[in-house]
Amino acid sequence: MNINISNYIISSVIFKVNEKVFKNGVGGMSREAEQHRVNEIINEINNKEETIYKKSAGLKDTIINLRENFWDDVTVNLDEPDDVIETQASVKQQAELLIEREQLHGNMDKELKKLKKLKDSPYFGRIDFIENENENEKIYIGTSSLMDLEEENFLIYDWRAPISSLYYDYAPGKAQYETMDETITGEISLKRQFIIRQSNIISMFDTGLTIGDQLLQQALGDNASTTMKSIVATIQKEQNKIIRNERSDLLIVQGVAGSGKTSAVLQRIAYLMYRFRKELNANNLLLFSPNPLFSSYVANVLPELGEENIQQSTFYDFLEKRIEKGITIESPFSQMEYTLTEMDEKDYDSRLTNMTYKSSLDFKSLLDEYIFQLNYHGIRFRNITLHHEVLISKEQISDYFYSLEEISLPNRMEAVVTWLLHELRKSQKQEKDKDWVMEKVELLDKDEYLEAYHSSQQKDEENSSLEEEFLRKEVVKRHFAQIKKRVKRFDFVHVLVTYQEMFLNWETDQTPADWGKIRAHTAANLSQKFLTWEDATPYLYFKGRLLGDDSERSVRHLFIDEAQDYSAFQFAYIRHIFPYTRMTLLGDINQAIYAYATEDNPLIPATLEQNHEQITLTKSYRSTKQIVKFTKDFAPGEAVIESFERSGNKPKLIKLENKANRTDKVIAEIEELRNDGNETIAIICKTLKECDELYQKLQDKIVIRQITEQTYSFEKGLLILPIYLAKGIEFDAVIIPEVSAGHYAKESDRALFYTACTRAMHGLHMITSEEPCKFIKEAEPETFEVFHI
Numbered sequence: 159m160n161i162n163i164s165n166y167i168i169s170s171v172i173f174k175v176n177e178k179v180f181k182n183g184v185g186g187m188s189r190e191a192e193q194h195r196v197n198e199i200i201n202e203i204n205n206k207e208e209t210i211y212k213k214s215a216g217l218k219d220t221i222i223n224l225r226e227n228f229w230d231d232v233t234v235n236l237d238e239p240d241d242v243i244e245t246q247a248s249v250k251q252q253a254e255l256l257i258e259r260e261q262l263h264g265n266m267d268k269e270l271k272k273l274k275k276l277k278d279s280p281y282f283g284r285i286d287f288i289e290n291e292n293e294n295e296k297i298y299i300g301t302s303s304l305m306d307l308e309e310e311n312f313l314i315y316d317w318r319a320p321i322s323s324l325y326y327d328y329a330p331g332k333a334q335y336e337t338m339d340e341t342i343t344g345e346i347s348l349k350r351q352f353i354i355r356q357s358n359i360i361s362m363f364d365t366g367l368t369i370g371d372q373l374l375q376q377a378l379g380d381n382a383s384t385t386m387k388s389i390v391a392t393i394q395k396e397q398n399k400i401i402r403n404e405r406s407d408l409l410i411v412q413g414v415a416g417s418g419k420t421s422a423v424l425q426r427i428a429y430l431m432y433r434f435r436k437e438l439n440a441n442n443l444l445l446f447s448p449n450p451l452f453s454s455y456v457a458n459v460l461p462e463l464g465e466e467n468i469q470q471s472t473f474y475d476f477l478e479k480r481i482e483k484g485i486t487i488e489s490p491f492s493q494m495e496y497t498l499t500e501m502d503e504k505d506y507d508s509r510l511t512n513m514t515y516k517s518s519l520d521f522k523s524l525l526d527e528y529i530f531q532l533n534y535h536g537i538r539f540r541n542i543t544l545h546h547e548v549l550i551s552k553e554q555i556s557d558y559f560y561s562l563e564e565i566s567l568p569n570r571m572e573a574v575v576t577w578l579l580h581e582l583r584k585s586q587k588q589e590k591d592k593d594w595v596m597e598k599v600e601l602l603d604k605d606e607y608l609e610a611y612h613s614s615q616q617k618d619e620e621n622s623s624l625e626e627e628f629l630r631k632e633v634v635k636r637h638f639a640q641i642k643k644r645v646k647r648f649d650f651v652h653v654l655v656t657y658q659e660m661f662l663n664w665e666t667d668q669t670p671a672d673w674g675k676i677r678a679h680t681a682a683n684l685s686q687k688f689l690t691w692e693d694a695t696p697y698l699y700f701k702g703r704l705l706g707d708d709s710e711r712s713v714r715h716l717f718i719d720e721a722q723d724y725s726a727f728q729f730a731y732i733r734h735i736f737p738y739t740r741m742t743l744l745g746d747i748n749q750a751i752y753a754y755a756t757e758d759n760p761l762i763p764a765t766l767e768q769n770h771e772q773i774t775l776t777k778s779y780r781s782t783k784q785i786v787k788f789t790k791d792f793a794p795g796e797a798v799i800e801s802f803e804r805s806g807n808k809p810k811l812i813k814l815e816n817k818a819n820r821t822d823k824v825i826a827e828i829e830e831l832r833n834d835g836n837e838t839i840a841i842i843c844k845t846l847k848e849c850d851e852l853y854q855k856l857q858d859k860i861v862i863r864q865i866t867e868q869t870y871s872f873e874k875g876l877l878i879l880p881i882y883l884a885k886g887i888e889f890d891a892v893i894i895p896e897v898s899a900g901h902y903a904k905e906s907d908r909a910l911f912y913t914a915c916t917r918a919m920h921g922l923h924m925i926t927s928e929e930p931c932k933f934i935k936e937a938e939p940e941t942f943e944v945f946h947i
């Protein structure tokens with residue numbers, strides 16, 4: 159959490175209010191006594207640092223020494239086989255010693271970093287807990303744990319320790335927490351919060367019901383930052399349930415805009431890495447994020463919590479890595495832009511039909527049926543050629559494939575690979591004596607010649623006099639190595655054409671009403687080697703069923719943010735590709751901006767299996783009470799939306815008499831919002847096209863940055879971006895430059911408009927020169943102010 163001057167002043171005021179309480183001794187130690195304890199902790203940290211520095215310096219010398227004299231301490235004797243074995247063992251032992259010391263040094267480095275952080279702010283919470291009849295124990299909670307010098311007592315508990323959950327889950331009174339083996343019950347007699355900076359207590363509060371609204375007030379009152387912050391000091395009870403959930407294989411979180419889903423999932427990752435530190439490392443965890451900007455926005459949280467960043471990818475990047483070279487996938491953003499801007503295009507309706515159908519599980523069933531009949535016929539193969547001559551024809555491959563007994567398609571493909579490699583070895587022998595080989599030998603440059611000559615000599619000493627023979631062999635081998643590599647990659651299967659066949663020639667009675675349109679549309683795109691976003695996942699699913707999937711077995715936990723934007727087919731594919739992975743899905747059905755996403759949405763499963771769990775978050779922490787009140791009336795879903803008690807100005811609707819004044823009015827609004835203290839202001843448009851047009855008009859008049867699909871990070875200041883790229887991110891203030899009824903006209907625009915409005919923390923200004931859209935009209939009139947200009 160960044161503490162700025164205004165915060166500091168607020169904190170001091172709050173402290174003054176609370177000071178009296180503390181002086182009177184309510185809740186145990188006074189502020190002086192608490193500061194005294196902080197000082198003692200800092201002393202302890204200093205001592206620890208000193209000890210580690212000393213050990214670390216000695217260790218560093220040992221490592222340098224070990225590296226420099228590595229071979230001195232190794233007995234090298236290669237005379238007899240036994241001696242060789244002994245030498246190997248000796249080298250191994252020495253290497254292990256070095257690795258162990260290096261690891262120890264690395265751990266010390268980590269420990270020093272942790273201590274440095276603790277020195278600045280050792281803890282943020284305290285609870286006094288009486289376990290049954292035992293004495294009252296003071297438990298201080300911080301970002302990591304600290305033990306005394308004797309390593310006997312905890313001076314600070316890590317926020318993820320079992321006992322720390324008391325702090326998040328209970329008010330003073332009866333309380334309990336789970337350890338690995340039992341439930342511990344007792345009573346909390348005090349719950350206290352601190353803001354400590356540079357080893358000084360800036361403020362402290364004794365709290366009642368929830369984790370002090372005051373501390374949360376302060377955290378939420380900050381300006382938006384360009385990177386997300388950790389929320390460990392103020393995690394709310396419901397969020398804590400998400401963070402510490404260990405039971406569920408599938409945890410589904412439906413949370414309203416700004417309810418802390420992303421925050422909770424990042425703390426959850428840190429929790430899991432701590433709780434299962436022996437079994438999990440950063441590579442076992444994967445987060446699917448909605449856009450590249452979001453990835454950089456959240457990149458700071460885990461390092462801030464002392465954990466390594468985990469693998470992060472957009473679903474688009476994940477798919478792109480699995481697709482063959484030469485095939486292009488449309489990005490979800492282009493798909494969205496198309497949906498929003500190309501209504502007049504002649505194929506628009508077919509495209510929408512295609513999108514809806516390809517996103518559904520009905521299409522997956524149809525695809526499964528098509529795949530099933532490929533067991534008997536229909537897979538398209540490619541000739542295996544060498545210099546345009548067919549070595550093994552596609553018909554031969556097909557005959558061989560379909561002559562195999564009925565094992566699964568991928569297993570048969572493996573058998574074909576073995577057979578092809580065998581056949582290629584035969585061709586390789588015959589090929590050696592052909593004319594082209596000598597031509598290639600003559601074309602070898604000097605280095606290649608020598609390399610080929612030497613490697614032939616090394617491998618075939620007996621015939622070393624037959625130089626030409628060797629060179630021929632070598633040249634053929636090189637050419638065949640390429641072919642074999644392609645065979646092992648299944649290049650002999652024409653996956654795209656086999657998929658296309660489904661739309662060109664396959665006949666079945668299971669097809670949907672609009673199959674004709676869908677067929678034509680898909681086949682045309684596939685012949686351009688272009689996969690629309692809605693076809694990308696089905697195609698990869700198809701490819702996996704044909705050739706075998708590279709299941710992601712190393713990923714033990716998958717986290718999907720903005721899960722409402724995944725289609726039923728995409729989610730089914732994810733389950734298919736991560737068969738053994740635990741999943742956490744987070745999203746908000748109100749923000750389902752993709753047209754297909756509401757049907758069979760993974761966030762609202764028809765049934766929950768036994769080890770699945772669903773948690774709902776209803777309180778919005780991002781936006782002021784005024785913004786939440788305004789937006790909740792037109793939110794698409796039925797979900798309860800509560801606001802956190804934080805005040806600001808009412809959203810503003812500016813009605814322009816003259817449309818030509820829009821650019822100047824946008825600039826005036828920016829100025830006004832800046833004067834109110836907003837640092838990061840986003841102009842959020844419905845589409846990229848709208849952004850482009852407005853950006854052209856603004857860029858000469860004001861410093862502004864346009865965010866596109868390719869933007870990977872952002873700085874404070876003025877930004878312009880389309881709604882779909884603002885997902886998951888927040889800004890001090892938002893200006894929506896066009897909110898007319900014509901612009902946000904369709905019911906499907908509701909989620910878009912809601913998403914745009916809910917990006918705002920403190921200020922929301924909307925401009926129109928016509929009738930405002932129906933969503934604004936649905937909001938209670940007293941929730942926003944109207945200005946006629």
Ligand SMILES: Nc1ncnc2c1ncn2[C@@H]1O[C@H](COP(=O)(O)OP(=O)(O)OP(=O)(O)O)[C@@H](O)[C@H]1O
Pocket residue numbers: 374377378387389392393394397413414415416417418419420421422745746779780885886887888916
């Ligand atoms: N317990 C908390 N303590 C402090 N701040 C919090 C807490 N929970 C959420 N916030 C803050 O509220 C804001 C919204 O959180 P976050 O982005 O995680 O919400 P979200 O549910 O993912 O939102 P959306 O779905 O709208 O993208 C952030 O500024 C976050 O720091």
